[in-house]
Amino acid sequence: MLNISKNPLNKTVHLTGFKSTDRVFHQRHYKHLNRFLLGSALFGFILLFIPWTQSVRGTGNLTTLSPQHRPQSIQSPIPGRIEKWYVQEGDYVEKGDTILHISEVKNEYFDPRLMERTGQQIKAKNMSVESYQSKVGALNNQISALGNESNLKFEQAKNKLLQSKLKVKSDSIDLEAAQTNLQIAERQYNRIEQLQQEGLKAMTDVEAKRLKLQETQAKLISQENKLLAAKNEVLNAEMEINRVRVAYTDKISKAQSDMYTAQSNQFDSEAQVSKLENQFANYEIRTGMYYIKAPQSGYINKAIQGGIGENFKEGDRLVGIMPSDFDMAVETFVAPMDLPLVHVGEKVRIQFDGWPAIVFSGWPNASYGTFGGKIVAVETFIDPSGKYRVLIAPDPEEQEWPKEIRVGSGASTIALLEDVPIWYELWRQINGFPPNYYLPKQTTAKKEK
Template identity: 50%
Template sequence: MLNISFNSVNRHVDRDCLPSLRRVENRRSGNVLLRLLTIFSILFLISLFLPWTQHIRATGQVTALQPNQRPQMVQTIIGGQILEWYVREGDLVEEGDTILRLAETKDAYFDTSLLDRTRSQVMAKEMSLQSYQSKIDALANQMEALRESGRLRTEQARNKLQQARLKVASDSMDLEATRLNTEVARNQYERMEELYEQGLKSLTDLENRRVTFQQAQAKLISAENRLLASRNDVINAQVELNAIQAKLRDDLAKASSERYTALSGRFEAEAGVAKLENEFSNYERRTDLYILRAPQSGYITEILAAGIGENLSAGEQVVTIVPANYQLAVEIFVRPIDLPLLNPGQQVNIQFDGWPSIVFSGWPNTSYGTYSGTVVAIDRAINAGGEYRVMVAPDDSEEAWPEALRIGSGASALVLLKDVPLWYEMWRKINGFPADLYVPAATTAPAAPPKIKVPK
């Protein structure tokens, strides 16, 4: 009671009969409040020096770590008409299992014996190629025979030419001998004629010397004729040799031309064989593509084209397959201002949609329902939303991620940074300063790039 009025009621109130009033008046509320304020102030001051973990908040979704483990669309390579389905949504298929069977829709492939007829064309073209090769071999043998025959005939003509030259030499020597004999016979005739005029020789002796001289002249003319005939034989032998060589060159040129024609035909036949074999391989491969098979083991999640008899175009998406075995990861998206604070190997606390959790941002060790991850990759280019994508893989040293987790589930992440006092974090937030640059110890030394084994 304040007792500020002159009309006090204290003398009219019997406090012995009012124990509640007596307890209220005896209560020291001010002292208790002062003690509580003091205790809370001390606790607040102490809490300012508690450690606080700086962090970056980001959202994302669950995906697969390896690109071949993510959901994929199975497409048709060729166009066709659906004949029969072998799977339904939710089925587990192994690699190579049949998904559906197609029928041909192009009239160019309607022939049921297309492969056999194409193979027959290939065989016929190969026989044509063999014929060209046989002709080429025969022409090569013919050219070799022509060269051998020409060599022998040329040698024979050269021998004949040499014989003619030797005969010219022999006839030249005979001509010189005959010319000497004729000169001697003339001298003898002239001396005999002088002696006859002097009366020392008879007419008979003179006539004998005349006859001898005339015979010598006849022999000289005959020797000159033989020399001219021998020289003519040399010229004929030379002409014959040149004719043989010219004919040989002409025959070789003709055979070579025919051989090159056969080679051209063989090359065209080879091109035809290659083209037909290519067509045959394409037809054979197209026949295999009528069956659409699973590219890998997984679950059929969505069938996009379901009707029997429905026509599909080349490259059209048919079903979606989620791989049966995959390694989960989380892709989160961070702002460009936070990108310099991220490094591979950095620890991340993840909260998955559908899993209850209690998160204390500054004290990750006290959070409940969160899972640990590690930054494994950071995109080098910004996406259309103005953010950078960061891949986070499970941390093998911490608790495993839930088995029921599915690709596409939402996730929110806290990328843990440096540990600072709470007062420093409050001062940073008030002033709008960015978080401190933090590099994990695991990333101080760059890891060696993984070795990739290239198949032969």
């Protein structure tokens, strides 16, 4: 009530004598209040010097320690159409169990006897390769036979040449003998003719010597012809050697050309066989992909592609699976300002969402419902949210994490730093300063060592 009246009641009405007035304005209450205020002030002053544990807080969620144990989606490496489901959401599957069956949607794989026909093509090409191998072997034998024959023919031609040369020598000797006989016949004819002129010989003897001289001249001419014929045979033998060499070189070259052609066809057929075998293996592997199987044991979370007859592309996610055996971990995110205070191997307190807990960040020993963890990895590149990712594993020296928590649920982390007075922590918070730079004892000991 405002005191605006010109007739104040406190001056005209006396308040003494009333029980309520005596109780309110009693002097003893001022004494108790003063003591209470003094004790509160003393307690607050002492409280300012109590140790307070600095910490770095972060938020994140539960995950698995190993990447292979994290929730994953099963994909199909080939496009197809869903034909049949063998599981339901929430089912447990072992590694290798069939999850669903798909069929082809590409027309080049529609043939139900595709692998059989491809196998027949491989057999036919293998027989072609064997045929070319046989042909190459036959041509090699032919080349070897032609080589042997050419050597024999060449030796025969050389022998003939040698015979012709010897015959030339023999005919040249006979020619010299004929020339000698001609000289003897001429001397005898001249002598007999002189004796006939002197009357010592008859004309008959002269005519006999003349006849013999003519016969000797005829033999000389005949021997000259034989010598020329022998020389001609030598030339023919030399030409025969060249002809044999050229003829067999041509035959061997043609056989080698046919052999190289057969080898080229053989290699081409072998390449086609390898290509067909590769294609056959691809068909066989592709046939095995018609049944989508579980890559590891776990629980079916969600069927991403549902229904029967639904088409999907290669690489599309079909179903999600959560592995059954995994090691739990927490991934939390800290601000860049707090990153230098986080170290691998440092202990962390964790509060799980949905799990009852009473947390005093400055007095971790007085907290209840938190669990211990140890930092195993600190990401070296900033997250798109502007923070750094820190991976925390269970601390084997602390209480085990509850089995009721699930991967993906939220978690809050508290990385404990050094102890400071409460007044210092209040002063730091008011000024917005970061916590004191802190190194774990192990790291400090290593540096000192």
